[in-house]
Amino acid sequence: MDFFDGAKKGITLVYGESATGKTTFGLQSSLAIAKKGKVLFLDCDGSFSLDRLKKMDPDCRTYLDHFLVVNLKDLLELDSKLEQFEKMVDKFDLVVLDNIGLYYRLGLKENYVVTNSLIVRILRKLRHMSEEIPIIIISQVYEIDKGKKVLGGKMVQNFSDIVLELNKDPRKIKMLKPEEKEILFKIEDSGLVKI
DSSP: OOTTSSOOSEEEEEEESTTSSHHHHHHHHHHHHHTTSOEEEEESSSOOOHHHHHHHOGGGGGGGGGEEEEEOOSHHHHHHHHHHHHTTGGGOSEEEEETHHHHHHHHHHHOHHHHHHHHHHHHHHHHHHTTTSEEEEEEOEEEETTEEEETTHHHHHHHOSEEEEEEETTEEEEEEESSOEEEEEEEETTEEEEO
């Protein structure tokens, strides 16, 4: 589903509750780019699934070597890896970071100030990389009295060029930035499909 008219330089933030299609969006975008280019998939929660890719595109075996998947254990490791990848940004055509909210939430429990400082440093590195290639950041939400908020809040949204909120009842993508619009979708084996 080409909701935002193809891969563009800049950062796209995709967030929503669990089971709204966030990872599917990231994998589907990765598959589209990997057919012609290289994808760096930074996996914070074990969401990269070869079985899922095969369901989305049975021919993906022919271009699996276009994926570099890096499993991460915390924000410090993410920061360190981005330091390396920033220097090789020209080797990739897309970066997907799934799921930054997990380690952000865990880090806040340990040290709020250090975690926020580290997230800003990570977002600056991603912003720098996004001058050359598109970046997709996937995050979770938390609930407060006035509704759902993205983990990382305004900080992550301010670094993003495009902000997409995924909902499941009904299934819809709400673009919140740079303009407001929404579409309904369903999830099939091939990924998110506009209805």
